Each structure stands twice: as structure tokens, then as C-alpha cells.
Amino acid sequence: MTIAVIGAGLGGLALARVLYVNGIDAVVYERESARGARGQGGMLDLHSGTGQRALREAGLIDKFHAIARPEGQDLRLLEPDGTLLLQQDTPDDAPLERPEVDRVDLRNLLLDSLPEHAVRWGRAFTSADDGVLYFADGSSATYDLLVGADGADSRVRALLTDTRPVHTGQNVVELGIPDIDRTHPDLAAMVGRGNYWVLGNGQSLSAQRNGDGRVRIYLSFHTAEDWFAASGIPFGDPAAARMRLIELFAGWDPRFTALIAACDDTILPRSITTLPIGLTWPSRPGVTLLGDAAHLMPPVGQGANMALLDGALLGLALAAHPDDFPAAVREYEREMFARTSAAAQQSARAQEILMAPDASRKMLAFFQPD
Known part of the structure; x- marks a missing residue:
């Protein structure tokens, strides 16, 4: 068979x-x-x-x-104004529930x-x-x-x-900061060892440390399925795209937009479907x-x-x-x-x-x- x-x-x-x-x-x-x-x-x-x-x-x-x-189970949860709501650090002897x-x-x-x-x-x-x-x-x-x-x-x-599959009403842009401990030690300390979430009104920023030293940044927007085409984000021009994305987070704590500014030229738009x-x-x-x-x-x-x-x-x-x-x-x-x-x-x-x-x-x- x-x-x-x-x-x-x-x-x-x-x-x-x-x-x-x-x-x-x-x-x-x-x-x-x-x-x-x-x-x-x-x-x-x-x-x-x-x-x-x-x-x-x-x-x-x-x-x-x-x-x-x-240690990837660590979590920091914040509001857009920079208020830290929750910090969970994983003890060295913690059970491997969700590594x-x-x-x-x-x-x-x-x-x-x-x-x-x-x-x-x-x-x-x-x-x-x-x-x-x-x-x-x-x-x-x-x-x-x-x-x-x-x-x-x-x-x-x-x-x-x-x-x-159908669209969920969510669109995500993935970016990343390579070798963050060497290139941006201040941002590395801010993100920590695991997951870093900032949740706002209809959009969010999350950062996730990878084992290879890269931190992946995910920008999430509660928008229509055609939003990428209508948003005016020039994905073919990474520097201009980062600037446009930073504008979409106007009013957020400058530390969060600094994460976007530090990203390299790999920018991946994704429509979320289920x-x-x-x-x-x-x-x-x-x-x-x-x-x-x-x-x-x-x-x-x-x-x-x-x-x-x-x-x-x-x-x-x-x-x-x-x-x-x-x-x-x-x-x-x-x-x-x-x-x-x-x-x-x-x-x-x-x-x-x-x-x-x-x-x-x-x-x-x-x-x-x-």
C-alpha cells in the first residue's frame, strides 16, 4: 500500500x-x-x-x-503609551509546558x-x-x-x-532586526528573551526573539481584505515602506516605532485567512x-x-x-x-x-x- x-x-x-x-x-x-x-x-x-x-x-x-x-516563554505586554501591563519571566526550573x-x-x-x-x-x-x-x-x-x-x-x-479560506479582517506585515544584541542592544533589552506585545485600538505590534539572534516584528491591522493595495505602503521600496508604517503608529511610544525603524529590508505583507x-x-x-x-x-x-x-x-x-x-x-x-x-x-x-x-x-x- x-x-x-x-x-x-x-x-x-x-x-x-x-x-x-x-x-x-x-x-x-x-x-x-x-x-x-x-x-x-x-x-x-x-x-x-x-x-x-x-x-x-x-x-x-x-x-x-x-x-x-x-526562556522563549517570557512575555511582556504593554499599551501603546508605553505602560507595562504584564511581565512574565520564565524561571530556569520551569516545566517545559510551551517552550x-x-x-x-x-x-x-x-x-x-x-x-x-x-x-x-x-x-x-x-x-x-x-x-x-x-x-x-x-x-x-x-x-x-x-x-x-x-x-x-x-x-x-x-x-x-x-x-x-476566507479573510479574517486582519492583515499583518512582518519585518525583522538581525543580530539585535550586537546591532541594537537597547532594543534587545527592551524586547527581552521571548515575546513582546503592544496592543492598541485595531492594530498591534509584537516582537519575538528567535534562536538565531533575529527579532521578528509583526505589525497587525484590523482592516479590509484589499487594505494592502489601498494603504499606499510602497512594499517595493523597503525604506519608504518602513517610514509609512511608522506613520501608521503615530502617537505610540517612540520606543515602539524605533523597533520598526531598526528593521532590515525584508518586509512581508500577509493577509490572514481561515x-x-x-x-x-x-x-x-x-x-x-x-x-x-x-x-x-x-x-x-x-x-x-x-x-x-x-x-x-x-x-x-x-x-x-x-x-x-x-x-x-x-x-x-x-x-x-x-x-x-x-x-x-x-x-x-x-x-x-x-x-x-x-x-x-x-x-x-x-x-x-x-
Whole structure:
């Protein structure tokens, strides 16, 4: 029985790894030409009961602990006028409930745990028909089970549902300060070791320290889907774009706009989309989905954890039913639908807090409910 996984993201690789440790081969097809073909994003906080559970099932938890950053759990929450509302510093002996890890390091950990032939690079999936996969380079391959782990814009999803992601009303601009401890030690001290959030009326600034010394800056705006085109931000001219972004934060404490001014020329605009909460589909023999392809959520900490656990639990179900893939898929989908629906509801509530007029105070109440 041939298992084909479309997408070498965290979920697809977790599936391939759990299958591998259970003696089952799978082939992962990835459109990127090599593992380092593009950046993999910033930090992830891996939750003990979901993302870390997946790594335990994959036999990788000790290696994960070696690359995790417990101090990344530190948090500073401020208002636009500079008022510090909350500072949480992680003790050295704190349990690893939600340690941070660089996404690229975690992906490399999963890739290195698989035999070299398990991932086929440069294979952009275009369609599937009657047990045959077709790729953009003209090649093809056969499969008995097709798993779509191909992200928000999944092509495999169309085999199961017509549902497409929709805009959430949030647009994000990502910037970054490389080697911040050397280049801007004052800003490095301000941001600290983990996450730094400033929440205002309809927009926010967050900074996140990465293990490689870079601090990623995320500017979030509660705006219409076409806002990037209408905003007048000249993304093709990084210096001018930074100046325009600084203007959008007029009236905020100058320390926060100093973070924007210190960023390099890598500026990435992103429209935030989600799939409907509770999305399901009739189980179909021979195809299923995991991760963002199945349940795209706002980027508030659940997506990667759910994707990793999807991959691990699907792998375990297939290992438990090696001669009955349809039964394994039905078992996996029942659990996944319930679990990720609850996670999506939690993510939506967190997103509402972040976009509220009094977001800073609501977030303070979230972290200090008493």
C-alpha cells in the first residue's frame, strides 16, 4: 500500500516519521527544490499535550528538548503609551509546558529523522485521478492513500470539499532586526528573551526573539481584505515602506516605532485567512487532509501544534490498521474533527481579543483571570 503525502511541512513530516518508526513507508512530495529553498518563518511554542505529544510518538522528544528555548516563554505586554501591563519571566526550573523553538530547527529535526529517499523535492502537485498523482514537471506517481498536508492553499482539499479560506479582517506585515544584541542592544533589552506585545485600538505590534539572534516584528491591522493595495505602503521600496508604517503608529511610544525603524529590508505583507470552524467532509477512501489544509486557524499558537498531532495520530491509526486504510482514515478524521474544532474556537476567541478596541486590557485579563 503506497502512502503519498503532499507537503513537507511539520504535519506531513510528523506523519512520515510516525509511519517510519512503525515500519511503514511513505513518500512526501514537496514543491520546494530543497529544504533550504525558502525561509520557514519564526518561532513556535510547542504545547505539552499536542505538539510535544506528537514528538513523543515520533521518538523525538529528547532531541526536541535539546533545541527548545524555555526562556522563549517570557512575555511582556504593554499599551501603546508605553505602560507595562504584564511581565512574565520564565524561571530556569520551569516545566517545559510551551517552550519556543525555531520553526526551521524543528523542520530540520523531522527531516533528519527520515531516510533520504522519503522526501521528493521539486514535485509541485497539480492533480490526482484514479490512484495517480500528477506534478507540474510532467512526472506522475501512483498511490493508495493520498494525504494533503499542503497548507492553506491546499490543492488536495478540492478532492474532498469546495470550501476555501476566507479573510479574517486582519492583515499583518512582518519585518525583522538581525543580530539585535550586537546591532541594537537597547532594543534587545527592551524586547527581552521571548515575546513582546503592544496592543492598541485595531492594530498591534509584537516582537519575538528567535534562536538565531533575529527579532521578528509583526505589525497587525484590523482592516479590509484589499487594505494592502489601498494603504499606499510602497512594499517595493523597503525604506519608504518602513517610514509609512511608522506613520501608521503615530502617537505610540517612540520606543515602539524605533523597533520598526531598526528593521532590515525584508518586509512581508500577509493577509490572514481561515477555514470555517468545524469544517468536515464525508470520509472518502484514499484521501484525507491534515494541518492547515484541513483546519486553517488564526496564527495564535494552535495551528502548528494541531498539524503535528494530526500527523502523529494519523500515522498511529494507519499503523493500527495496516490492511484497512479506509478504517484508519475514518478513525483519524472523527478524532481530528472534534479536536481541531475546539482548538479553532479557542483561536477565534483569542483573535477577537487581539482585535478588540481594549485589546491590551482584555489580554491582561486573559493571562491573569483572577
